Structures are given as structure tokens and as C-alpha cells.
Amino acid sequence: MNSPTEKLGAAERWTSEAMQRRVKQRYAAERRFKMFGMAAVGLSVAFLAFLLVNMATNGFSGFFRTEASVTVNFPASDVMVDPASLEGDDARSILSGAGLRGAIREAAVDTYGEAGEELFGGSAVNALTDMLVDDPDMLMREVDIMLPVTSEVDLAHKGDGSAAGEALAALAAERGTIDTKFNWTFLTASDATNPGEVGIWGALVGSFLTIIVTMLLAFPIGVLSAVYLEEFAPKNKWTDMVEVSINNLAAVPSIIFGLLGLAVFLNFMHLPRSAPLVGGLTLALMTMPVIVIAGRNAIKAVPPSIRDAALGVGASKMQVVFHHVLPLALPGILTGTIIGMARALGETAPLLLIGMRAFVSSPPTGIMSDATVLPMQIFLWSDEVDRGFVEKTSAAIIVLLLFMLAMNALAIYLRNRFEQRW
Numbered sequence: 001m002n003s004p005t006e007k008l009g010a011a012e013r014w015t016s017e018a019m020q021r022r023v024k025q026r027y028a029a030e031r032r033f034k035m036f037g038m039a040a041v042g043l044s045v046a047f048l049a050f051l052l053v054n055m056a057t058n059g060f061s062g063f064f065r066t067e068a069s070v071t072v073n074f075p076a077s078d079v080m081v082d083p084a085s086l087e088g089d090d091a092r093s094i095l096s097g098a099g100l101r102g103a104i105r106e107a108a109v110d111t112y113g114e115a116g117e118e119l120f121g122g123s124a125v126n127a128l129t130d131m132l133v134d135d136p137d138m139l140m141r142e143v144d145i146m147l148p149v150t151s152e153v154d155l156a157h158k159g160d161g162s163a164a165g166e167a168l169a170a171l172a173a174e175r176g177t178i179d180t181k182f183n184w185t186f187l188t189a190s191d192a193t194n195p196g197e198v199g200i201w202g203a204l205v206g207s208f209l210t211i212i213v214t215m216l217l218a219f220p221i222g223v224l225s226a227v228y229l230e231e232f233a234p235k236n237k238w239t240d241m242v243e244v245s246i247n248n249l250a251a252v253p254s255i256i257f258g259l260l261g262l263a264v265f266l267n268f269m270h271l272p273r274s275a276p277l278v279g280g281l282t283l284a285l286m287t288m289p290v291i292v293i294a295g296r297n298a299i300k301a302v303p304p305s306i307r308d309a310a311l312g313v314g315a316s317k318m319q320v321v322f323h324h325v326l327p328l329a330l331p332g333i334l335t336g337t338i339i340g341m342a343r344a345l346g347e348t349a350p351l352l353l354i355g356m357r358a359f360v361s362s363p364p365t366g367i368m369s370d371a372t373v374l375p376m377q378i379f380l381w382s383d384e385v386d387r388g389f390v391e392k393t394s395a396a397i398i399v400l401l402l403f404m405l406a407m408n409a410l411a412i413y414l415r416n417r418f419e420q421r422w
Contacts, residue, residue, distance in 0.1 A: 055401070059394025063186060065196065066154040066169075067146040068119060069177040070107045072128075074139045077103040083136035091136075095129045104128060104147065112175050119168055121150040123185065123196035146179065151195045151388030160387075186395065190361050191377065195388030198381070200396050202363040206276055206356075206371030207345060207403075213280020213367055214344050218287040219337055223326075225288075226295025226333070231321050250289035257286040258350030266354060273355035277367040282354055283344040290343070294336020298329035331418035338411040342404050348375040374400050 013019060081098045085091075104124050108116035124147040131145065132138055148154070149172065156165030157178060172178040189199025225246075233239045261282030265271045271278050302325050310320040351357070357376050364371035372380070374396065381393040 052401075055394050055397050058391055059396075059398045061158050062391035062395025063183055064158075064180050065123075065183040065185070066149050066157040066178060066180050068149050068153075068172040068179075069144060069146055070104065070111050070120070071142060071144050072103055072107040073142040074103070075141070077106065079103050079139065081132075081139055083139050086133060086136040091133045092129060095132055100128050100132075101125050112171055115168065115171055119149055119153060119172060120147055121196055122192075122194050123148040123150075126185075126197060146177070146181075148185075148196055149178075151386065154196065155388060155391075186392070190363055191359055191372070191380070192361060195384075195386050195392055198389075198392055200374065200377065200399055202360055203372050203374045203377035203396075204399075205363040206279075206360070207373040207375075209276035209364060209367050209371065210279040210283065210373055211341060211345055213276055214283040214287060215337075215341060217281065217284035218291055218340070221284075222288045222291030222337070223295050223333055226292045226299060227321060227326065229292070230296045230299045231317070231325070246289050246292050250293055253349075254286055254347050255349040255353070257282055258353035260285060261350060262353045272368055272370075274358045274360070274370050274372070275368050276364060276371050278354050279351055279356050279371075279373065280367070282350050283347060286347070286350060287340040287344045290340040291333070291337050294340070295329070295333045298332025298336070299325060301332060302328045331415055334418075335411045335415045338407055338414070342407040342411075345373075345407070346375055346400065346404060348379055351376055352379075374403075 078099050081094060085094055101122075104120050105117055108119050110116075112119060127147050128145070149157070149168075150165075152161060152165035153168045153172070155161035156169040157180065161169065169178065185197065186199050188201050189197060190202030192198045229239065229243060229246075233242075261278060265278045265281050266273060271281075306324050306328065307320050310324045311317075315323070351373060356372050357380060358370060358372060359380070360370050360372050378393055378396045378400065381389045381396065
């Protein structure tokens with residue numbers, strides 16, 4: 001027996017009240033889907049904008065520092081150093097014991113009164129050391145120079161300091177000159193206990209060496225693994241097991257790779273802790289599955305006609321893969337590799353377990369030297385109680401974000417530059 005709907009003609013079914021109600025429901029569902037999609041995109045953009053604005057607001061001032069003028073009379077001070085002795089490589093070691101801190105303190109008291117004794121800190125000593133190394137003849141005369149103030153006065157001059165810091169900043173502005181200049185020390189120095197002396201250069205060098213080790217290991221092994229699994233491996237249960245394992249490894253939490261690196265590279269192989277070599281090995285383990293998956297997808301995207309044409313003119317399987325398939329898949333492989341490297345650059349958890357959260361006050365000189373990386377440096381500074389580290393943490397985050405954006409931009413460029421369309 002036919003239903004009432006089946007008894008209606010085609011035109012009546014499409015114009016019936018029930019059909020019009022279902023059409024309206026479908027259109028309403030489509031509008032809801034678009035609305036939810038736009039809301040999700042808007043929420044993501046809002047969070048991203050909040051992060052960028054917050055980091056820029058708190059961190060932009062970290063790229064600048066406050067300096068105040070002071071008159072130092074070296075001939076009348078206790079600094080007894082022969083300018084000729086500063087011509088050698090040990091100039092800094094000579095100046096480190098010459099009493100520069102006392103000379104700055106006396107000059108500050110002469111210029112600003114007794115309160116001026118609290119105006120300059122360790123960063124002023126380092127700045128004066130750099131000046132004397134560049135111009136040793138300063139030791140023979142009285143000089144008017146600009147030196148960085150303490151972190152407390154620096155924050156006060158930027159509008160976020162304590163009452164004592166604001167008083168010192170006002171004193172410096174009243175009796176001398178106080179100005180804000182670009183903080184080159186932040187880009188050229190390493191970690192320190194004073195926020196006025198810290199820099200990211202040591203962490204940047206450590207990150208660079210760690211990423212180099214990661215790339216040299218993960219890229220060739222990952223690409224060759226992808227080529228073998230996609231082009232040469234027999235289709236059996238063992239190959240399926242390997243493929244499933246690689247897919248699962250890509251989703252394993254990064255801290256698990258840190259435990260693996262701790263067990264294998266430190267406890268078993270006894271490699272040095274807090275070294276770019278161990279960090280690179282650990283991150284290579286984490287990045288390799290991502291490169292294998294990206295490589296297999298890129299190789300799989302090459303049309304079979306390329307392989308058939310090469311085989312048709314007498315090329316061997318090896319020649320087909322390495323002369324035709326792999327070059328065509330290389331843009332996709334490079335894109336996946338760079339994105340994997342960018343992820344490795346921002347990782348912190350696996351490096352915690354292999355000791356790369358150590359305090360390192362000088363940049364590493366090799367892959368076996370003590371080092372830290374930029375994400376770990378941010379983590380260490382964020383744990384400091386000194387308020388001066390707040391802006392330094394945000395400034396370091398800005399540098400890390402810029403570095404990661406640059407790597408992602410490179411990946412997009414390589415994809416668009418070498419991408420083949422069939």
C-alpha cells in the first residue's frame with residue numbers, strides 16, 4: 001500500500017508544506033553551521049590578538065633601557081689601570097678588578113647626592129667596561145657618559161615602577177639627563193641574575209645549535225624512511241605495524257620523548273647534560289614521525305603517470321624514485337619538515353628532563369657545551385620574582401614568535417615556489 005506522500009505527484013511533493021518545512025530546516029542548519037564557523041574563527045582571532053597585544057604591550061619596552069648621565073673623573077678615582085694594558089685580550093679581566101663599581105658610585109653621589117648611590121647597578125659596570133675597552137684613553141680624563149640605571153629606576157621611568165624608583169628617576173631627570181635607548185644588551189648578552197643585564201643571545205645560539213642537530217638527524221632519516229615505506233616496503237603485517245607505530249608516535253606527548261632521551265642519551269650513553277647534542281637528539285626523536293608522515297603524503301601525491309612514464313623508458317625503480325618522484329615530492333616534504341622544526345623549536349617539556357633549564361651565563365661554543373634554548377629561557381625568567389623580568393619574558397616571547405613566524409613563512413614560500421600542479 002502506497003504512503004500518502006507516494007500518492008502525490010512530483011510537483012506536489014516539492015511544493016507540499018512538509019517539504020517546504022524540511023527545506024527551511026536545511027537552510028537554517030546551513031546558516032547555523034556558517035555562524036558557528038565564523039564564531040570559531042573570530043574566537044581564534046580574538047585569542048591571537050589578545051596574545052599579540054598583551055605581549056607587545058608588556059614586552060616592547062624590554063627592547064629599550066633607561067640611561068642616566070654621570071661625570072666620572074678617572075684620574076681622581078681609585079681606578080689605577082694603565083690604558084696600554086687594555087690593548088690585549090685580557091682587558092676585561094683587568095677591568096673586572098679595577099674598582100669600576102666604586103668609581104661609578106662616587107660619581108653618582110657627586111652628581112645626584114647621597115640618593116644617587118642607588119641609581120646605577122651591575123649593568124652600568126658592564127657598560128662602562130665596554131666603553132673603556134673601546135676607548136682606553138678615557139682613563140686619562142674626566143668624561144660625561146650615559147650609563148644604564150637599575151631595573152627599579154628603569155621600570156619607574158617607563159611608568160611601571162615603585163615609589164622609590166620613581167623618586168630616583170625624578171632625581172635623575174632633575175639633576176642630570178635621563179633617556180631611553182635601544183637595549184642592545186638584550187640581543188647580545190646571555191642569562192644573568194639582574195634583569196638589567198640579561199640577554200637572549202646565549203639562548204638563541206643554543207636554540208640554533210639544537211635545531212641544527214635535530215635537522216641533520218631527523219630530515220635524512222625521516223625522508224629515507226618515508227621513501228622506503230611508500231615505494232619499496234612489502235605490503236605485509238610487519239609494514240602495517242611499522243606504519244601504525246609511526247602514526248602513533250606522532251601523537252605521543254612530547255614529555256615522553258624527554259623521558260626517552262633521559263633514559264637513552266643520559267643514563268645509558270652518558271652524554272653531557274644540558275648540551276645541544278642531547279637536546280637535538282631528543283627533539284629529532286620527536287620530529288622524525290612528523291617528517292615521515294609528511295614525506296609519505298608528499299610522495300603519495302605524485303601522479304602514478306610519472307612513475308609509469310619513467311619505467312616505460314627503461315628507468316630502474318631506484319632511478320624512478322630518486323630522479324623523478326622524490327624531486328617532485330620535495331616541496332611537500334620541506335614544508336612538513338620546517339613545520340616540524342618550528343614545533344621542535346617551541347618545545348619545552350622534553351628539554352626540562354634532560355637538564356636544559358640550567359643557568360648558563362655565556363653562549364655555547366659547540367654542541368657539547370652547556371646551553372639552554374629560547375623557550376626554556378622564557379620559562380626560567382617567568383619564574384623570577386623580580387618585576388624587571390616580566391618585560392624581559394614578554395620581549396623574549398616576541399623574539400620566539402617572530403622566529404617561528406619566519407620559519408612558517410619560509411615553509412609557505414617553499415610550498416608556493418616549488419609546488420607542482422597536475
